[in-house]
Structures are given as structure tokens and as C-alpha cells.
Amino acid sequence: MxxxxxxxxxxxxxxxxxxxxxxxxxxxxxxxxxxxxxxxxxxxxxxxxxxxxxxxxxxxxxxxxxxxxxxxxxxxxxxxxxxxxxxxxxxxxxxxxxxxxxxxxxxxxxxxxxxxxxxxxxxxxxxxxxxxxxxxxxxxxxxxYKHWCCGNGKLYGIEEGLIVKNQFYSKEYWFNEDWFKKAWEEKNSLVTD
Incomplete structure (x- = not known):
């Protein structure tokens, strides 16, 4: 062989x-x-x-x-x-x-x-x-195309969370975390400015 x-x-x-x-x-x-x-x-x-x-x-x-x-x-x-x-x-x-x-x-x-x-x-x-x-x-x-939340394993639209270092974090699961709140506010201020 x-x-x-x-x-x-x-x-x-x-x-x-x-x-x-x-x-x-x-x-x-x-x-x-x-x-x-x-x-x-x-x-x-x-x-x-x-x-x-x-x-x-x-x-x-x-x-x-x-x-x-x-x-x-x-x-x-x-x-x-x-x-x-x-x-x-x-x-x-x-x-x-x-x-x-x-x-x-x-x-x-x-x-x-x-x-x-x-x-x-x-x-x-x-x-x-x-x-x-x-x-x-x-x-x-x-x-x-839906994104998989690395926190709770559910699927979300891109507008329902953030991609950080190629990982998706949903607002539903992560919103109580200080780092997420800050990033969410920054994302939304960029959209509205």
C-alpha cells in the first residue's frame, strides 16, 4: 500500500x-x-x-x-x-x-x-x-440574511445588533452591557448625523 x-x-x-x-x-x-x-x-x-x-x-x-x-x-x-x-x-x-x-x-x-x-x-x-x-x-x-447572536444563539437582522470583530451581538441579549450601550449609541449617532 x-x-x-x-x-x-x-x-x-x-x-x-x-x-x-x-x-x-x-x-x-x-x-x-x-x-x-x-x-x-x-x-x-x-x-x-x-x-x-x-x-x-x-x-x-x-x-x-x-x-x-x-x-x-x-x-x-x-x-x-x-x-x-x-x-x-x-x-x-x-x-x-x-x-x-x-x-x-x-x-x-x-x-x-x-x-x-x-x-x-x-x-x-x-x-x-x-x-x-x-x-x-x-x-x-x-x-x-440573518445573523447569529453569539450570546443567545438566535437569528436577527443586521439592524437588530452590532458586528464587533466579526461577531454579531444582538441588542436583545447584550443591551444591558455597558460596552454594548456605548457602541450602540456610537452606531446610532453615525446614522443620524
Whole structure:
């Protein structure tokens, strides 16, 4: 039995309430490509219970098409998922949660391993910039995407709380905290000035 080591670097985070993942790995030299190839990909995670009804959250839970041992999804036909300013277009769709009654979560993304990427240089900053742009585009299309409060675990609209260091804090749960009151007042004074 031959073992091959696969080292993938992975960065995860949340930007404007949307979880993301960035991966970097190397493909070793082989008979097709005689040099090591640096590869990048990024993904966003969409919690379907956070997508408002007016944006048809069930449409994101795609029906699969079985072909041999694989299941294919026509994600490139979805009017929102396919139009999120992906690098080279959307190339990944998977159902991460939503089985046995758990909340439905999908992972969608793209990679930098296309023919037109040959000879191009990418790094974490470039890929992170692209990932943020994809999230911003998603939030333009689904502006009322709900945010998960790190205090009570409930979902809220962005106007019902604050994002501090990429964590959402709801007014309902945190309003009695002095730091929150001060930040809330600052936020509202910026809006009214």
C-alpha cells in the first residue's frame, strides 16, 4: 500500500455574518506537470435558515443527479449562487448539514486551478480579497440574511445588533452591557448625523 501525504492549509472565518474557508495546497510534480503547482480555493457557507423567505431559501438545497458513484448538482444554473463574482465561476457545491433534522448548510466555492491561472501568482491576501467580494455580492442579492447572536444563539437582522470583530451581538441579549450601550449609541449617532 502506498501512502501519499496531503498537506492543505486551511483558514476559516466570518465576514459580515457569512462563514468562509480558504484552502491552499500543492500538487507535486507528475507526468503531466513536471513542477510543483500551488493551488488555492475559497468557499462560503450559507445557512438556509438565515435566508429570508422572499429569497427562496429552499431553492439553494439543490436536487442531486446521480452518475455512477458521484452526485452532481446544477449549481451553475442557480440565479444567485452562479452570480456571486467567483474567480472563474462557481466550481463547488456540497450539502454540509441538513440531514436528520439539523439546519441545512451548503458550502459553495471556486478554485484557482484553471488553465488561465497557469503562471499566475496568488496568495492569501488576494484570495481573501476575492472571498470578501463574493460575500459582499451575496449580501447585495440577499440583503436580509440573518445573523447569529453569539450570546443567545438566535437569528436577527443586521439592524437588530452590532458586528464587533466579526461577531454579531444582538441588542436583545447584550443591551444591558455597558460596552454594548456605548457602541450602540456610537452606531446610532453615525446614522443620524
Amino acid at each position: 502506498e501512502l501519499k501525504e496531503n498537506k492543505t492549509k486551511k483558514w476559516t472565518g466570518t465576514y459580515k455574518g457569512v462563514d468562509f474557508e480558504i484552502n491552499n495546497w500543492q500538487i507535486p510534480p507528475n507526468s503531466i506537470e513536471p513542477y510543483e503547482k500551488d493551488c488555492w480555493a475559497y468557499y462560503i457557507y450559507l445557512h438556509l435558515d438565515r435566508i429570508p423567505e422572499e429569497n427562496n431559501p429552499n431553492s439553494y438545497w439543490l436536487k442531486g443527479r446521480k452518475d455512477g458513484n458521484r452526485v452532481y448538482y446544477d449549481y451553475y444554473k442557480h440565479d444567485v449562487m452562479a452570480d456571486l463574482d467567483w474567480h472563474g465561476g462557481i466550481t463547488w457545491y456540497s450539502k454540509e448539514h441538513g440531514f436528520d433534522g439539523s439546519g441545512k448548510v451548503i458550502k459553495i466555492g471556486c478554485d484557482y486551478c484553471h488553465l488561465w491561472d497557469e503562471g499566475q501568482y496568488y496568495n492569501l491576501d488576494i484570495v481573501q480579497f476575492d472571498c470578501k467580494r463574493t460575500i459582499e455580492r451575496f449580501l447585495e442579492k440577499v440583503p436580509n
